[in-house]
Amino acid sequence: MQELVSKRAVLDEVRTSVAEALEVDLSTVTADSSLTGDLGAESLDFLDINYRLEQAFGIRMARYSILDHAEEQFGEGIVLDENSRLTAQGVNLLNARYGENAAHLKPGMSMDALPPLITVQAMADAVLDILATYPPTCRSCTKSDWRADGTQISCGSCGEFPVFDNGDDLTVQWLKRAQEEGNIL
Numbered sequence: 001m002q003e004l005v006s007k008r009a010v011l012d013e014v015r016t017s018v019a020e021a022l023e024v025d026l027s028t029v030t031a032d033s034s035l036t037g038d039l040g041a042e043s044l045d046f047l048d049i050n051y052r053l054e055q056a057f058g059i060r061m062a063r064y065s066i067l068d069h070a071e072e073q074f075g076e077g078i079v080l081d082e083n084s085r086l087t088a089q090g091v092n093l094l095n096a097r098y099g100e101n102a103a104h105l106k107p108g109m110s111m112d113a114l115p116p117l118i119t120v121q122a123m124a125d126a127v128l129d130i131l132a133t134y135p136p137t138c139r140s141c142t143k144s145d146w147r148a149d150g151t152q153i154s155c156g157s158c159g160e161f162p163v164f165d166n167g168d169d170l171t172v173q174w175l176k177r178a179q180e181e182g183n184i185l
């Protein structure tokens, strides 16, 4: 884990970005708020929120959902059936990824069950995962002198920004680990 930008600072920035994108009062946006379920976010709002987070942190959020990536990694018909309904493995996958928020899911549910699982905290966790991938040294000056100014990490010696893994790469890495551990498929 990186300790340059605190969990608290990440959560606060995500709450602010969500409130601004959805034009809702910041006090209504809590860590547990579901973006679609509680705050009324629609798919275009996710693009706006992701853009704001990318600007704030200098990162790239995932463009595709975990179910999209799972279909690509494991093949079609494994996590979703031919009618785009969750299979038992699909439920296992979302349980492993989203914990108790996904405990109510059952095989046969529509993949529309996925967006309500995305909470403000889930987005903050995704940002933290990306921030944790900053490289050991700066690619410009080769020093190891990362500092954080607000939510942006940069090189204290030359000002260069680190190149992080992007959100889609991290989702694929998570799926590969889950597959190796053998408790999903």
Ligand SMILES: [Zn+2]
Residues within 6 Å of the ligand: 138, 139, 140, 141, 142, 143, 155, 156, 157, 158, 159, 160
């Ligand atoms: Zn540097």
